């Protein structure tokens with residue numbers, strides 16, 4: 001078979017072209033890999049080479065491995081303790097790319113500008129001070145009473161209750177009543193599956209998607225409702241919740257004097273305060289409201305779930321907790337005030353241990369290093385994004401021996417007060433949790449009431 005001279009020329013040329021392209025590609029890849037591994041300003045920072053090469057290293061663990069980046073990071077981070085240097089340094093702002101995925105950039109939580117965040121925190125902080133939480137204790141107590149009454153209706157029926165959903169219901173209802181004086185009747189909803197609560201909870205995964213694929217923020221929020229409901233129900237829940245908040249805000253803005261007749265002080269009294277000229281726009285109010293619900297629902301519910309599991313799982317822990325509660329609270333008809341509950345040492349230790357093992361927020365919360373800084377003994381250049389998961393502090397065996405064991409006694413031994421400095425569930429520094437007092441109050445009231453009043457609770461099908 002004869003070969004046409006042109007055909008020969010073409011095949012020779014294609015091979016030559018492919019070789020040149022391949023060589024070019026290899027050189028580019030070598031240049032990229034070498035510059036990232038050896039010449040990048042962070043090349044001296046320890047860590048796996050693949051993570052230095054691509055940001056999709058984290059995306060893979062978040063999206064494909066169901067958030068298992070933490071298990072993986074735990075092994076990597078054992079040696080690198082730098083929590084305080086990162087979070088206590090007031091010069092390091094929150095990193096915008098990460099926080100943008102929560103779609104509340106104008107809220108206190110989402111605000112990445114140091115000065116603006118400080119001003120915003122100062123406006124709402126009075127609502128969450130220890131004094132105010134004590135003044136509004138009955139708001140929390142009433143929701144807890146409603147939760148207990150929902151539970152007692154199921155008592156003796158043999159019904160299986162998803163307590164995690166139950167705790168999420170009570171914590172979401174506390175936030176909406178405490179912050180907005182608005183009850184959604186979440187704790188009364190069948191199976192503790194109120195659509196706003198379940199929708200908000202399920203939508204957490206969409207945050208990861210929006211984090212790694214930012215264009216999805218526009219897609220998910222702007223697609224027609226019927227498509228979103230059909231193909232992205234989790235995002236639909238989030239949108240539905242934002243809408244309910246917006247409706248309340250629209251009503252208040254149309255009739256600001258309604259605040260004077262409200263049941264109690266709310267976040268709107270602080271964010272729409274004619275006396276000191278504070279008047280935020282509707283969008284800011286909406287985002288701030290949503291972020292309070294986001295920050296205050298799952299966190300408290302996770303801690304309650306962690307405590308309840310271990311109290312029910314470990315007979316001795318359950319016995320000691322109940323004995324302490326019965327002793328301090330003989331008359332069940334009269335609620336035991338927060339002031340008394342927080343003086344109970346074993347209950348306090350159970351809560352501390354539950355906070356430690358539920359960690360607060362498990363994702364490393366990123367900050368930007370604005371000036372060259374020494375973090376964990378490593379010189380980190382200006383502009384670097386740094387963060388450390390709270391899990392690495394809470395599971396450090398040098399601080400908490402046998403760290404995976406739920407052991408309230410570790411908080412009762414001499415010197416445990418110092419160890420409390422390492423309980424970083426609420427983070428540290430200027431951007432630490434503004435709701436810490438409310439959170440503690442909820443934990444005391446929910447767990448105190450549950451383990452004093454509910455009888456016959458048993459674990460079912462847990463691992």
Ligand code: HEM
Nearest residue numbers: 108109295296299300360365425426427431433434435439
């Ligand atoms: C066990 C319960 C809770 C835990 C463990 C917890 C933990 C945290 C953590 C770790 C942060 C820092 C987040 C970051 O750096 O981005 C934070 C911030 C925040 N938390 Fe909580 N939280 C809890 C309950 C609450 C409650 C009940 C509220 C409701 C008022 C709340 C409102 C906030 C807000 C608004 C922020 C943002 C503060 C800022 O960025 O300056 N949290 N929380």
